Amino acid sequence: MSVLLEARRLEKQYRLGGGRVLHAVSDVSLQVHRGEALALVGESGCGKSSLGRTLIGLTHPTSGEVLFDGQRISGLSDRALRPWRARMQMVFQDSSAAFNPRRTVGESLAEPLRIHGRKNIRARVDDLLDQVGLARSVADRYPHEFSGGQRQRLNIARALVLGPDLLVADEPVSALDVSVQAQIVNLFRDLRASLGVACVFISHDLSVVRQMADRIAVMYLGSIVEEGDGLEVLDRPAHPYTKALLDAVPRPDRPLPPPLKGDVPSPVNPPSGCRFHTRCPIAQPKCATDRPSLQPCGTGRRVACHYPLVA
Amino acid sequence: MGADSLLDIQNLKLDLPDGRRLLEGVSFQVQAGEALGVVGESGSGKSLTAMSVMGLLPGLRASGQIVFAGQDLVGLPDKSMRKLRGAGIAMIFQDPMTAFLPVRSIGAQIDEQIRLHQPLSRREARARTVQLLGRMGVPDPVMAAKRYPHQLSGGLRQRAMIAMALSCSPDLLIADEPTTALDVTVQAQILTLLREIRDEGAGVMLITHDMGVVAQACTHVAVMYSGLVVERGPVRDVLDRPLHPYTQALLAAIPPLEGPRPERLPTIPGQPPTPENRPSGCVFAPRCSFVRPDCAVRPALIETEEGRRVACVLYAA
Ligand SMILES: Nc1ncnc2c1ncn2[C@@H]1O[C@H](COP(=O)(O)OP(=O)(O)OP(=O)(O)O)[C@@H](O)[C@H]1O
Ligand SMILES: Nc1ncnc2c1ncn2[C@@H]1O[C@H](COP(=O)(O)OP(=O)(O)O)[C@@H](O)[C@H]1O
Ligand code: SF4
Ligand code: SF4
Ligand SMILES: [Mg+2]
Ligand SMILES: [Mg+2]
Numbered sequence: 245m246s247v248l249l250e251a252r253r254l255e256k257q258y259r260l261g262g263g264r265v266l267h268a269v270s271d272v273s274l275q276v277h278r279g280e281a282l283a284l285v286g287e288s289g290c291g292k293s294s295l296g297r298t299l300i301g302l303t304h305p306t307s308g309e310v311l312f313d314g315q316r317i318s319g320l321s322d323r324a325l326r327p328w329r330a331r332m333q334m335v336f337q338d339s340s341a342a343f344n345p346r347r348t349v350g351e352s353l354a355e356p357l358r359i360h361g362r363k364n365i366r367a368r369v370d371d372l373l374d375q376v377g378l379a380r381s382v383a384d385r386y387p388h389e390f391s392g393g394q395r396q397r398l399n400i401a402r403a404l405v406l407g408p409d410l411l412v413a414d415e416p417v418s419a420l421d422v423s424v425q426a427q428i429v430n431l432f433r434d435l436r437a438s439l440g441v442a443c444v445f446i447s448h449d450l451s452v453v454r455q456m457a458d459r460i461a462v463m464y465l466g467s468i469v470e471e472g473d474g475l476e477v478l479d480r481p482a483h484p485y486t487k488a489l490l491d492a493v494p495r496p497d498r499p500l501p502p503p504l505k506g507d508v509p510s511p512v513n514p515p516s517g518c519r520f521h522t523r524c525p526i527a528q529p530k531c532a533t534d535r536p537s538l539q540p541c542g543t544g545r546r547v548a549c550h551y552p553l554v555a
Numbered sequence: 556m557g558a559d560s561l562l563d564i565q566n567l568k569l570d571l572p573d574g575r576r577l578l579e580g581v582s583f584q585v586q587a588g589e590a591l592g593v594v595g596e597s598g599s600g601k602s603l604t605a606m607s608v609m610g611l612l613p614g615l616r617a618s619g620q621i622v623f624a625g626q627d628l629v630g631l632p633d634k635s636m637r638k639l640r641g642a643g644i645a646m647i648f649q650d651p652m653t654a655f656l657p658v659r660s661i662g663a664q665i666d667e668q669i670r671l672h673q674p675l676s677r678r679e680a681r682a683r684t685v686q687l688l689g690r691m692g693v694p695d696p697v698m699a700a701k702r703y704p705h706q707l708s709g710g711l712r713q714r715a716m717i718a719m720a721l722s723c724s725p726d727l728l729i730a731d732e733p734t735t736a737l738d739v740t741v742q743a744q745i746l747t748l749l750r751e752i753r754d755e756g757a758g759v760m761l762i763t764h765d766m767g768v769v770a771q772a773c774t775h776v777a778v779m780y781s782g783l784v785v786e787r788g789p790v791r792d793v794l795d796r797p798l799h800p801y802t803q804a805l806l807a808a809i810p811p812l813e814g815p816r817p818e819r820l821p822t823i824p825g826q827p828p829t830p831e832n833r834p835s836g837c838v839f840a841p842r843c844s845f846v847r848p849d850c851a852v853r854p855a856l857i858e859t860e861e862g863r864r865v866a867c868v869l870y871a872a
Contacts (some may be wrong), residue, residue: 285737286665288709391826392597422764422769426808433819448738455820492739493812494746494771496794504744506694533587536566549581 245277248409248442249299254308255468266512268294268468269305273538276410281436281443283457283474285450285489287508291466292446295371296412299444300332301325313409329361329408333403337415342399349398350383356405372401375438377431393424400431404439412444417452429455446529448543450493454478462486463509465519468538472545482541482552485520518550526551558634560584561758562608562727567629569603569612569782574601575830576604579782579838580619582856585727585775590749590759590771592790594805595779596827601762603730604779608760609646610636624726642672645720649732652714654719655704662700664689665722672723687718692744710741717748728752731762746772766809770794778802781827781838784856788863798865801839837867845869 254451256269268291276282276299284292297303301317317328336342350369357365370380376397382390388399394420396416403411415424416432420429429452436442447453453460454474462470462483470483481487488504509515515522521531530550542554542555543549562585569578578600585591593601608621610628618750621628624643628636640646648654655664665687665692666680669805675683690691691714704712713733720728730749734742749772753759761773770774770790777787778799786799797803807821825842834840836851848867856866 287740393826422766422805423596423808423823426810426822429810430819430822450739451810451812454812455816479813489739490812492743494739494743494765494767494769495812496767496791498745500747500771503747504740507710507741 245280247275248278248280248312249276250274250311251293251295251299251310252311254295254298254310256291256298256303257275257306258306260512264512267466267514268511269298270514272308272466272468274461274468274471276442276444278409279436279440279442279517280459281432281457283445283447283453284463285453286463287489288448289498289511290463291511292463293414294466295463296334296414296444296446297537300334300410300412301328312390330356330406330412331408331528332412333406333408334409335399335403335413335416337419342402343395348386349390352387353383353398353401353405356402360406364408368405372404375404375435376401384403392420393423394426395554396424396428400428400435404441407439408441410442410444412446414446416445416449416497418447418449423441425452426516432456450478450490462489463508465514467519467548468546469520469548470539470546472542476542480554482545482547482554483549484524484551484553486525487553488523518548530540534555559586560622561587561624562760563622564604564608564620565622565781565801566720567604567621568618569600569607570616570618571830572614572616577782577830578607581782582600583778583784583787584700584775585758585760585807587726587758588753588756589775590753590761590773592773592776593762593779594764594766594769594776595762596805599779600782601779602731605646605731605760605762609640609644612783613747639720641725642667642723643725644722644729645725646729646731647713647720649735651709651716654716655712657704660701660703661707661712661719662702665700665715665719668719669722681724685717687722688715691715691718691748693718699775699845709737710744711747713737713741714748717745723751725757727758727760729760729861733761734761734762734768734807735765741770766794778805781833782830783838783866783869784864785839786865787856792863798859798870799839799867800843800862800869803805804842810842815857 251272251274252267254272258266258268260266274430298305305318310315328462353369369383373380380399445456457474460474460477461468464485470486491501504523517533518531518536521527536548536550538546538548541552565582567578567581570576581604594679595601607617617629662684664683669680669683684700689700693714694698730772734745773790775791776793777784780801786802797806804823810820823842836853840846840850852869854866856864858864
């Protein structure tokens with residue numbers, strides 16, 4: 245599979261005033277292949293959304309670069325980015341914000357097509373509604389008339405309007421009920437199969453991620469600590485943090501193991517050495533001083549740990 | 556069950572002034588030392604049931620019975636209800652910011668709550684606050700008590716709210732989606748806490764949409780759909796062997812965290828009915844794959860075996 249999107253040594257810092265700097269994304273390198281689904285997981289504040297937004301040029305990286313289809317898109321002006329925008333779209337969690345409440349959803353879906361000078365607009369809108377599993381007649385209705393699940397379908401339709409190669413979906417199902425969530429999870433799978441669109445899913449729900457993604461990147465305090473085939477990473481985690489996340493998921497068949505100690509440290513003053521060492525159950529003295537880099541581990545997997553759980 | 560339950564809700568109905576019926580007859584019990592999980596999709600009436608127990612629904616008409624420690628709360632005067640809240644029954648919410656005022660330290664707010672129900676000096680109340688925060692696993696509780704709500708992380712804020720809810724040792728703790736906004740790591744800490752509270756003898760009513768949370772933190776479960784309880788029983792029984800077609804479909808829709816990955820997840824066609832077009836027969840009938848003619852009459856929640864009940868014609872005697 246060929247590489248669609250590549251991030252090289254991305255850094256995203258936010259200046260907080262008083263000279264303080266928050267390291268939201270630090271030294272992230274990754275690739276997304278054509279048609280592939282990559283999931284970003286990790287605790288709140290670990291930089292998933294910041295990374296997702298930087299990948300598709302919604303924010304500028306502090307340093308590092310992003311290549312789309314082999315061409316550098318980071319650092320481009322908004323104007324220069326415009327032709328690329330059609331090829332990368334974002335799907336947000338809050339599905340009500342994306343549509344103008346005073347317009348029919350058909351009008352909202354047609355607008356980007358008109359701006360980009362596309363033809364056969366009505367037919368394209370019909371196609372889109374078919375693709376996301378809504379009746380064509382809904383084009384004449386207003387956003388407030390839809391349920392949460394239908395709004396998320398519309399939201400996905402909006403992201404697909406211009407025929408993107410890549411979707412970045414930030415918590416696309418976390419606000420939905422389990423039964424509706426299952427429908428949207430299936431929809432993403434159908435769309436990937438029929439349109440070949442690549443997806444970066446951001447989610448904190450590991451069972452959803454396991455269902456949706458080919459590959460998983462686990463983030464902690466702005467960095468990827470483990471990355472690899474989805475089933476492999478979740479079935480046999482190599483990084484102690486991945487294992488801790490999995491252990492914390494409540495399941496019917498076993499009592500909860502002792503929770504991970506402490507809170508996530510501040511991304512303004514991240515710990516020295518391995519950033520996970522303040523909470524890691526198997527930390528050694530070396531972990532407090534030497535920062536482990538992301539190294540190959542087994543087939544197609546990368547892990548940043550001095551003492552990985554699988555070889 | 557019944558007479559000696561800590562909380563016994565029988566056929567609770569809730570109506571809007573315009574006549575729309577939001578709860579159609581909710582029945583379940585919570586025993587001391589047990590935790591009842593209340594599950595169901597959004598809009599099924601979970602929060603309304605909780606708020607009814609708290610007596611926090613002005614403007615809605617309740618009928619049926621909510622018996623708490625031998626006293627029927629339906630129609631209880633505000634003053635008596637206020638006494639019960641905090642002392643007998645306490646509630647925690649998904650968003651701890653709703654429980655705290657933003658402009659005062661969390662310690663001051665917990666102190667005040669304690670002194671409302673117990674004749675303690677400021678200093679004594681603070682000592683108890685600090686002790687409670689410590690028990691909730693809040694690091695450096697003396698300092699934490701001095702902080703304002705926005706200065707604490709989500710997990711710490713949630714623990715501070717639980718500390719406040721427990722400050723008067725309530726017999727019943729109602730928790731409405733207490734971990735929905737939290738990371739799994741923090742959620743695990745809160746669930747462990749809830750378990751301790753239960754082990755100490757309090758009853759817990761835990762509203763959630765996460766079956767894993769139910770499995771982990773509850774002894775019993777009630778499944779709600781469209782303003783009704785459609786199934787209830789001991790957690791293991793219901794999760795291992797769900798009887799109601801809705802419970803079965805709900806469990807099937809959860810993607811597995813281990814084992815083979817299904818090509819597609821089973822889904823439930825359609826949507827739940829709104830209160831105004833709730834079917835007169837079985838409320839799940841329009842989406843049920845087992846529907847048959849006798850489903851046109853609303854099935855009662857009948858006992859199928861010791862401690863288990865289901866409202867579905869498939870299990871009628
Ligand atoms: N515009 C901003 N200015 C300053 N700090 C920010 C900004 N956006 C995000 N941050 C901080 O950067 C870090 C990473 O944030 P980000 O939103 O990427 O996390 P996330 O992994 O998406 O979290 P969540 O799961 O809660 O959505 C956090 O500490 C956050 O508070
Ligand atoms: N104060 C209210 N006035 C009118 N309708 C309400 C009110 N509160 C809730 N509802 C409606 O009652 C139903 C059940 O709501 P709720 O108990 O909040 O559901 P849940 O907690 O299960 O998601 C929903 O249809 C909701 O829109
Ligand atoms: S490097 Fe050390 S502290 Fe970091 S995850 Fe590995 S064992 Fe734990
Ligand atoms: S009563 Fe009928 S419609 Fe309702 S759940 Fe049972 S079989 Fe399905
Ligand atoms: Mg985010
Ligand atoms: Mg609710």
